[in-house]
Amino acid sequence: MTAAEPLRPDLARELIARASQSAARRAKRVRNQLDAVQLGQDRHADHADTKVLRRILAEHDWPGHRLVGAEAAHAAWSLALHADDEADFQRAATTLLERAVQDGDARIQHWAHLYDRTLVNRGRPQEFGTQQVLTATGVELCPVRAPGSLDQRRASVGLSPIAVALETVRRRYAPDRHAGDSSTVVLAGVA
Structure with a gap:
């Protein structure tokens, strides 16, 4: 590049x-x-x-x-x-x-996010754990294929461990939610 x-x-x-x-x-x-x-x-x-x-x-x-x-x-x-x-x-x-x-x-990280998004949109488990759902109760990870090896797959495309990524997203969105809000929004995760 x-x-x-x-x-x-x-x-x-x-x-x-x-x-x-x-x-x-x-x-x-x-x-x-x-x-x-x-x-x-x-x-x-x-x-x-x-x-x-x-x-x-x-x-x-x-x-x-x-x-x-x-x-x-x-x-x-x-x-x-x-x-x-x-x-x-x-x-x-x-x-x-x-x-x-x-x-x-x-960037390979962009590809990983977009690839995951296409899987989630087809109702399939994602590969790299880049897609989360924002609900009234907080941020939830969309289903992932083989969760036990998720961090290894994330590392292979230069993404941080899933626990770090989820915490970053939770900090970003949790304060902005209203207690009575029941809408669901699909989020793109962070690296």
Whole structure:
């Protein structure tokens, strides 16, 4: 991976702007700060973000570090990670991201998170323990395949032990929950 100027700074700016706006919307959604109209607008914006990312993937393959720089590659990953309403697209993005990782143009941790997300969205156990659910009672880990070897799989992709990751997520989200809130939100975990 290179720190040189990206080949497509225009795409980089677009990805970063979209991911930043998406993160702001998600933060409000997690904290139940959106009314019904805003939730609808939020879903529409998510679909628009996915459409833009779909176009970028079709034209350029995965927008990795060489094409858009590290920050925009992270932004592309975030947009793909939250394209939950388009499972086929999300799985295709995972494949392209995996190729970029193999070419040294993307972070393996991003691939692990996106791969887990596609498994969880299909109702299957995740591999790396990157996906949690935020409920009224706190943060819970989505089901994991072979939990006894989870930390070894996490280490193989450069992720911290699951206990450390869960504690970080719990500290991040627990203070923001309201006692009477019964909504469930799928979270992407931390490294």
